[in-house]
Amino acid sequence: MSKIFVFGHQNPDSDAIGSSYGYAYLKRQLGVEAEAVALGTPNEETAFVLDYFSVNAPRVVESARSEGVNQVILTDHNEFQQSISDIKDVEVIEVVDHHRVANFETANPLMMRLEPVGSASSIVYRMFKENNVEIPKDVAGLLLSGLISDTLLLKSPTTHASDPAVAEELARLAGVNLEEYGLAMLKAGTNLSSKSAEELIDIDAKTFELNGNQVRVAQVNTVDISDVLSRQAEIEEAINSSIKSNGYSDFVLMITDILNSNSEILALGSNTDKIEKAFNFVLENNHAFLKGAVSRKKQVVPQLTESFNV
Amino acid sequence: MSKIFVFGHQNPDSDAIGSSYGYAYLKRQLGVEAEAVALGTPNEETAFVLDYFSVNAPRVVESARSEGVNQVILTDHNEFQQSISDIKDVEVIEVVDHHRVANFETANPLMMRLEPVGSASSIVYRMFKENNVEIPKDVAGLLLSGLISDTLLLKSPTTHASDPAVAEELARLAGVNLEEYGLAMLKAGTNLSSKSAEELIDIDAKTFELNGNQVRVAQVNTVDISDVLSRQAEIEEAINSSIKSNGYSDFVLMITDILNSNSEILALGSNTDKIEKAFNFVLENNHAFLKGAVSRKKQVVPQLTESFNV
Numbered sequence: 317m318s319k320i321f322v323f324g325h326q327n328p329d330s331d332a333i334g335s336s337y338g339y340a341y342l343k344r345q346l347g348v349e350a351e352a353v354a355l356g357t358p359n360e361e362t363a364f365v366l367d368y369f370s371v372n373a374p375r376v377v378e379s380a381r382s383e384g385v386n387q388v389i390l391t392d393h394n395e396f397q398q399s400i401s402d403i404k405d406v407e408v409i410e411v412v413d414h415h416r417v418a419n420f421e422t423a424n425p426l427m428m429r430l431e432p433v434g435s436a437s438s439i440v441y442r443m444f445k446e447n448n449v450e451i452p453k454d455v456a457g458l459l460l461s462g463l464i465s466d467t468l469l470l471k472s473p474t475t476h477a478s479d480p481a482v483a484e485e486l487a488r489l490a491g492v493n494l495e496e497y498g499l500a501m502l503k504a505g506t507n508l509s510s511k512s513a514e515e516l517i518d519i520d521a522k523t524f525e526l527n528g529n530q531v532r533v534a535q536v537n538t539v540d541i542s543d544v545l546s547r548q549a550e551i552e553e554a555i556n557s558s559i560k561s562n563g564y565s566d567f568v569l570m571i572t573d574i575l576n577s578n579s580e581i582l583a584l585g586s587n588t589d590k591i592e593k594a595f596n597f598v599l600e601n602n603h604a605f606l607k608g609a610v611s612r613k614k615q616v617v618p619q620l621t622e623s624f625n626v
Numbered sequence: 627m628s629k630i631f632v633f634g635h636q637n638p639d640s641d642a643i644g645s646s647y648g649y650a651y652l653k654r655q656l657g658v659e660a661e662a663v664a665l666g667t668p669n670e671e672t673a674f675v676l677d678y679f680s681v682n683a684p685r686v687v688e689s690a691r692s693e694g695v696n697q698v699i700l701t702d703h704n705e706f707q708q709s710i711s712d713i714k715d716v717e718v719i720e721v722v723d724h725h726r727v728a729n730f731e732t733a734n735p736l737m738m739r740l741e742p743v744g745s746a747s748s749i750v751y752r753m754f755k756e757n758n759v760e761i762p763k764d765v766a767g768l769l770l771s772g773l774i775s776d777t778l779l780l781k782s783p784t785t786h787a788s789d790p791a792v793a794e795e796l797a798r799l800a801g802v803n804l805e806e807y808g809l810a811m812l813k814a815g816t817n818l819s820s821k822s823a824e825e826l827i828d829i830d831a832k833t834f835e836l837n838g839n840q841v842r843v844a845q846v847n848t849v850d851i852s853d854v855l856s857r858q859a860e861i862e863e864a865i866n867s868s869i870k871s872n873g874y875s876d877f878v879l880m881i882t883d884i885l886n887s888n889s890e891i892l893a894l895g896s897n898t899d900k901i902e903k904a905f906n907f908v909l910e911n912n913h914a915f916l917k918g919a920v921s922r923k924k925q926v927v928p929q930l931t932e933s934f935n936v
Binding site for chain 1: 724725726727728729730731732733734735736737738739740741742756784923924927928931932
């Protein structure tokens with residue numbers, strides 16, 4: 317069997333990097349020639365994580381076939397438009413994920429392990445346990461970071477009842493204090509001042525096909541929403557330019573306050589009526605407050621899906 | 627939480643019935659109000675199984691919502707066109723399956739447990755083990771039958787390296803001799819003489835959407851292929867009538883010799899050129915021999931998928 321690539325989604329976040337890094341390690345221990353690669357460079361939060369645990373960033377690849385790879389394992393995503401460019405030309409042999417399923421299809425049976433838990437890293441942790449493979453310190457650190465990142469330190473409604481125990485065990489194995497490390501890591505991701513508006517709207521952005529519309533949903537974390545909104549004019553310019561060049565019907569930016577667990581939604585595009593209906597709010601000057609919302613997956617995408625499907 | 631339906635695919639076979647019956651039992655032991663239902667009446671093989679283990683056939687339901695059920699668990703299938711009529715109006719909270727993934731989409735994250743093994747029943751067996759729940763005799767019997775049925779007594783290429791041990795353990799729990807029981811069960815499913823041609827082509831039939839075409843692929847088991855071919859005229863009439871009334875582009879019937887592990891392919895429809903190309907054979911009088919082919923999933927559907935996508 318030739319080499320297998322293991323990777324998370326485009327615009328990788330700490331869970332995409334952590335789950336793919338950890339799962340590739342596990343597969344190697346089980347005798348499979350697996351390499352963790354990435355579909356983009358790490359964001360600032362993930363860069364902090366990699367530096368903290370002295371792990372080199374997985375190399376960025378553009379396609380699998382050009383590297384002589386025909387079989388891939390997806391972690392932390394399944395939708396093809398969030399995956400590697402030549403996903404339709406390779407065989408997906410496994411998926412480890414915690415998202416909804418959509419725009420995913422295979423010709424052959426495969427191993428698919430999806431659980432509605434806080435992070436893909438939580439599932440990878442469980443697979444280490446099931447296979448009785450020891451988790452080294454760096455892998456534990458990256459898996460822990462994936463879980464902290466996706467659940468905003470276990471505060472997001474996406475946190476599963478089983479996640480806190482996973483976080484505690486991983487923190488022990490990684491040799492860190494969960495709260496202290498978690499907050500430092502999340503804060504590292506809120507440093508937006510060095511980013512251009514174009515970079516900011518692409519830090520953590522995914523495209524969803526909603527009833528024929530290409531809807532881009534991006535999220536940035538901050539400790540002060542007004543800080544981000546002070547740059548509204550240049551952000552809107554970047555969004556409108558992105559809509560034009562990528563053919564998105566809509567662009568939804570979640571500006572998430574990680575300390576108070578709320579989000580401001582900034583929305584531009586052709587279906588703002590549907591977006592207002594989805595969240596039962598009125599956009600003023602293109603934005604509105606969404607109390608208690610921190611999870612794109614649970615508090616934004618399902619609502620948009622339903623609203624766009626009416 | 628209100629009641630949850632657990633069911634296999636339309637035209638249920640022994641694995642659809644066995645895996646849903648077993649998994650609903652497991653969920654109930656874990657405190658979930660789950661009922662195994664079926665999307666059709668048992669075929670002759672499954673009727674033999676149910677009678678052997680004194681299990682009543684799961685009741686047949688037409689839709690979930692009309693029964694007040696909003697959440698469902700799918701076993702042994704995931705493609706919506708093989709599922710309950712109102713699948714798009716309910717929430718799929720779990721899938722336990724061993725098929726390729728296609729035409730499947732959710733709005734929310736879910737539990738999905740797919741493995742490329744011989745039967746969905748094999749996976750359900752493993753989930754009993756993982757949850758430390760004892761498998762009662764009737765459940766063991768039904769799970770065993772699902773595995774025997776789908777792998778033609780462990781002879782199909784879909785048999786996974788882990789399946790023989792599963793079969794042995796289940797046979798022990800069910801109190802049967804694997805070989806003797808297996809052959810008796812498979813033979814019970816080859817009694818086609820009492821079936822009309824319309825019934826015969828619908829015993830085990832699934833629709834696949836291949837590049838925009840609705841392709842029906844049916845399979846019947848026999849101990850003598852020529853026996854079935856002696857009815858070719860009335861079978862073709864039934865197929866043509868089914869194509870017309872259901873809008874299929876093509877109808878592929880696998881006539882599988884369970885003793886020698888070969889199939890005769892009978893194909894009618896608009897794309898017989900693509901079907902010939904898929905199997906690298908020439909249809910004569912609408913049929914051709916496919917040596918060693920017993921698995922629709924592994925030896926027919928992927929080949930058709932590729933051929934139709936060119």
